[in-house]
Amino acid sequence: MAAATGGGGERSSTRDRLLAALEDLELLARELIEILAISRNQKLPQPGEESQILELLIQRDGEFQELMKLAVDQGKIHHEMQLLEKVVEKRDNDIQQLQKQLKEAEHILATAVYQAKEKLKSIEKARKGAISSEEIIKYAHRISASNAVCAPLTWVPGDPRRPYPTDLEMRSGLLGQMNNPSTNGVNGHLPGDALAAGRLPDVLAPQYPWQSSDMSMNMLPPNHSNDFMLEPPGHNKENEDDVEVMSTDSSSSSSDSD
Amino acid sequence: MRKLLSNLLCGSNSYCFSRVSDDTGNRLRFQLELEFVQCLANPNYLNFLAQRGYFKDKPFVNYLKYLLYWKEPEYAKYLKYPQCLHMLELLQYEHFRKELVNAQCAKFIDEQQILHWQHYSRKRMRLQQALAEQQQQNNTSVK
Numbered sequence: 001m002a003a004a005t006g007g008g009g010e011r012s013s014t015r016d017r018l019l020a021a022l023e024d025l026e027l028l029a030r031e032l033i034e035i036l037a038i039s040r041n042q043k044l045p046q047p048g049e050e051s052q053i054l055e056l057l058i059q060r061d062g063e064f065q066e067l068m069k070l071a072v073d074q075g076k077i078h079h080e081m082q083l084l085e086k087v088v089e090k091r092d093n094d095i096q097q098l099q100k101q102l103k104e105a106e107h108i109l110a111t112a113v114y115q116a117k118e119k120l121k122s123i124e125k126a127r128k129g130a131i132s133s134e135e136i137i138k139y140a141h142r143i144s145a146s147n148a149v150c151a152p153l154t155w156v157p158g159d160p161r162r163p164y165p166t167d168l169e170m171r172s173g174l175l176g177q178m179n180n181p182s183t184n185g186v187n188g189h190l191p192g193d194a195l196a197a198g199r200l201p202d203v204l205a206p207q208y209p210w211q212s213s214d215m216s217m218n219m220l221p222p223n224h225s226n227d228f229m230l231e232p233p234g235h236n237k238e239n240e241d242d243v244e245v246m247s248t249d250s251s252s253s254s255s256d257s258d
Numbered sequence: 259m260r261k262l263l264s265n266l267l268c269g270s271n272s273y274c275f276s277r278v279s280d281d282t283g284n285r286l287r288f289q290l291e292l293e294f295v296q297c298l299a300n301p302n303y304l305n306f307l308a309q310r311g312y313f314k315d316k317p318f319v320n321y322l323k324y325l326l327y328w329k330e331p332e333y334a335k336y337l338k339y340p341q342c343l344h345m346l347e348l349l350q351y352e353h354f355r356k357e358l359v360n361a362q363c364a365k366f367i368d369e370q371q372i373l374h375w376q377h378y379s380r381k382r383m384r385l386q387q388a389l390a391e392q393q394q395q396n397n398t399s400v401k
Binding site for chain 2: 129131135139142143146148149150151152153155162163164165166167170173174175178
């Protein structure tokens with residue numbers, strides 16, 4: 001029973017037992033033959049001995065037979081186990097193959113998803129920055145027609161025109177006007193600036209096209225923290241007055257005309 | 259020219275404080291900043307600012323950083339000289355600000371700007387020349 005349930009784990013003990021049984025049989029057989037040989041020559045000293053030995057022999061033989069059967073069964077089971085192991089191996093390989101394929105598929109999908117996300121991001125970005133082509137064309141026309149980004153065709157090295165606002169333009173702009181109030185009758189500032197202002201002909205009135213003030217009426221600069229660490233308020237007041245006067249007086253900048 | 263700058267800074271500060279004429283003040287500040295940022299396209303003006311030490315002034319540098327809002331499309335569309343934005347970007351770097359003290363640097367930038375400015379007209383002239391040559395060739399071959 002124990003042997004039957006033992007299975008593979010007791011194979012060595014089955015073998016040992018088989019060998020032990022064989023040895024026993026061998027011993028018993030030898031003894032029997034000796035006793036028979038002796039009993040031929042002499043009378044039996046112990047009459048029961050040969051029957052004892054015979055019984056033992058029969059018993060041992062019986063055990064041996066059983067063990068043999070057991071061994072055969074165990075052999076069959078072992079064979080089945082081997083078959084099953086092979087099947088298991090095959091299944092293992094299948095699973096590994098599937099795993100590899102799944103991994104590959106996952107990798108491919110991950111790449112695809114990533115690229116799709118990138119594409120979506122760029123679509124979103126493009127949509128955010130969408131500008132009508134008409135606007136772009138208008139802007140391109142503005143900056144080229146005024147020779148701001150493209151030189152005039154008749155430009156020669158003596159020409160005062162430049163791809164940036166020149167001194168003259170800067171002084172005649174709004175910023176320059178804050179210093180050169182000669183046309184508006186506010187208190188003068190530096191004599192140097194007043195001199196510069198004096199040189200300006202009236203033709204070059206502050207309304208210079210590069211300020212685009214007509215379009216900027218509704219535009220406001222972003223709010224910034226006042227923390228540029230500017231000059232103390234006392235200094236500001238004087239300019240504040242000037243600038244307020246400027247804004248009411250200036251007929252040039254159209255910011256007031258709504 | 260220096261007063262331009264200090265006026266701008268003072269002006270903008272005072273408009274931030276004033277509550278009464280906020281909208282007009284902001285509009286004016288917009289125009290002033292529009293003008294100023296475009297002045298940055300003038301390398302001679304940059305040289306002027308550098309030589310008078312404005313670029314060493316931390317508040318001024320902060321102001322330059324603040325002016326970067328002109329890169330946004332809704333503001334950039336008002337710029338007549340969009341090349342000023344490139345100069346503004348360069349001005350964010352201290353090395354560039356230091357270099358501008360040299361007059362040669364400003365001159366070099368000026369020359370390059372003018373050459374680039376003439377790029378399209380040169381290209382067009384070349385094309386026209388090529389076209390004229392081709393027409394001449396056609397005429398001679400027809401004859």
